[in-house]
Amino acid sequence: MKDILLGVNVDHIATLRQARGTSYPDPVHAASVAEHAGADGITIHLREDRRHINDRDVEVMARTLQTRMNLEMAVTEEMLTIAAGIKPEFCCLVPEKREELTTEGGLDVAGQLDKVTDAVRRLQSHGTTVSLFIDADIVQIDAAKATGATFIEIHTGQYAEAENEQEMHAELVRLIKGIEYADSIGLKVNAGHGLTYFNVKPIAAIPQVIELNIGHAIIARAAIDGLDKAVRDMKKLMLEARAMKLDPLSTHSVYGGVKAKP
Numbered sequence: 001m002k003d004i005l006l007g008v009n010v011d012h013i014a015t016l017r018q019a020r021g022t023s024y025p026d027p028v029h030a031a032s033v034a035e036h037a038g039a040d041g042i043t044i045h046l047r048e049d050r051r052h053i054n055d056r057d058v059e060v061m062a063r064t065l066q067t068r069m070n071l072e073m074a075v076t077e078e079m080l081t082i083a084a085g086i087k088p089e090f091c092c093l094v095p096e097k098r099e100e101l102t103t104e105g106g107l108d109v110a111g112q113l114d115k116v117t118d119a120v121r122r123l124q125s126h127g128t129t130v131s132l133f134i135d136a137d138i139v140q141i142d143a144a145k146a147t148g149a150t151f152i153e154i155h156t157g158q159y160a161e162a163e164n165e166q167e168m169h170a171e172l173v174r175l176i177k178g179i180e181y182a183d184s185i186g187l188k189v190n191a192g193h194g195l196t197y198f199n200v201k202p203i204a205a206i207p208q209v210i211e212l213n214i215g216h217a218i219i220a221r222a223a224i225d226g227l228d229k230a231v232r233d234m235k236k237l238m239l240e241a242r243a244m245k246l247d248p249l250s251t252h253s254v255y256g257g258v259k260a261k262p
């Protein structure tokens with residue numbers, strides 16, 4: 001069984017910087033620390049409103065990353081033009097609403113198939129591998145395949161936001177069914193959003209998952225333990241789950257309890 005990969009999202013290092021408009025902390029530096037600690041790639045989300053990652057961060061990381069860039073972006077002309085210049089190794093197309101606190105769901109590929117297909121083709125023409133951030137929904141998975149994208153990233157937000165273990169288990173079953181189906185039709189499958197040290201193992205145990213993209217929980221842990229340790233601890237949990245060949249559905253013992261109420 002293949003090892004599972006960790007993409008560290010450093011958006012929220014930039015959130016801290018933007019809070020005061022300072023030049024620190026620098027997500028470029030954080031990305032280097034994360035790579036040294038074992039990140040297999042760095043994910044950054046260049047949002048239309050630049051609330052955290054900005055154009056300078058993308059341009060510098062394009063030259064300094066030692067692993068690979070996964071540039072998350074909306075399906076817009078502005079972002080496609082930026083990506084044509086940057087030529088990231090990976091690009092993940094995500095939905096974006098200015099008023100959202102964070103990503104709220106998967107990209108509606110089926111409802112805009114021609115637009116997404118054109119974006120996939122344009123990105124691939126620059127040598128970028130394209131992933132589509134979608135819900136574990138058969139219709140969206142089939143649409144993602146139809147666009148010519150080689151990867152999807154399954155949105156794990158509803159699993160992460162589960163209010164109790166029954167709901168979490170039901171969400172896990174839904175994710176596994178979608179991931180298995182996507183793999184069966186030849187898509188490569190990543191996963192991400194809302195994953196933490198307490199809920200990551202069942203997702204990491206799903207054998208078809210290639211990479212987990214994790215940010216908020218790692219950066220939050222880094223505020224207490226430091227980024228090097230936060231990355232190493234997350235990677236260790238993921239590799240343990242994969243090495244133990246855990247059955248994702250019988251891993252109640254690895255649940256660290258459902259999402260604590262804010």
Ligand SMILES: CC(=O)[C@@H](O)[C@H](O)COP(=O)(O)O
Binds near residue numbers: 012101103
């Ligand atoms: C697509 C996704 O789930 C995240 O990678 C995204 O970056 C979340 O947006 P924020 O980082 O702005 O919370």
Ligand SMILES: NCC(=O)COP(=O)(O)O
Binds near residue numbers: 153191195216217
């Ligand atoms: N695509 C998911 C990602 O990059 C990080 O999401 P989160 O861990 O910050 O919720």
